[in-house]
Amino acid sequence: MGRETCKTCGEAVENGYTICWKCGTGVDGSPPAAEFVPDALAPGETQRTLACLRCGTGLSFVRRMKLHEGSLLPGLLLDVGKLFTNREGFDTYACPGCGKVEFFLAG
Template identity: 35%
Template sequence: MKNCPNCNAEIEEGFELCWNCNYSLTEQKVVDIQDLNKNKREINCLRCDVPMLFSGEYKFHEGPKIGVLGNIFEAFVNRESFDLHICPQCGKVEFFAPLHNTDYKFE
């Protein structure tokens, strides 16, 4: 866990945006959610039928990280990243394969 430099809220590992104040760790400023939605999907919540907000890219990390040899074992881990969307009304969270990822084939 890391803390937001703007509001001191806890930010989980893998997230680059504060859930509380929209402070971007990569841009080092508070960003408007509308800016994040550029070039992203427009998805409605299946429960509420309201537009979901894009909350950033979440990176999953699977595999061992064993002591001093952890960096060597990093070559054998599985890393996936997904776009995270949140419903502003009910709080439902959904993960989607990124549009820019060419490893996924949609038909």
């Protein structure tokens, strides 16, 4: 059995796994189990169910991202510069229909 591609989201499914890590669909095409939570979410968190404001297609959870505000100081002070940046967590959702991306504060 080689590397397979998820029939729902197109993500690569590694050898030996029976479900897609990203969406929970079985390699045989079976739907995700009700208790499936993507790895990108912390335990106990659930995804939002959102529709794209542009085309109405359901948005797909991409991952939780940490974005920083501010600049990093170059050179030897690089590590010190990181202390002065504001890092905020965002859940990222993308529309598979039109490509619109939306960010929501991580809850």
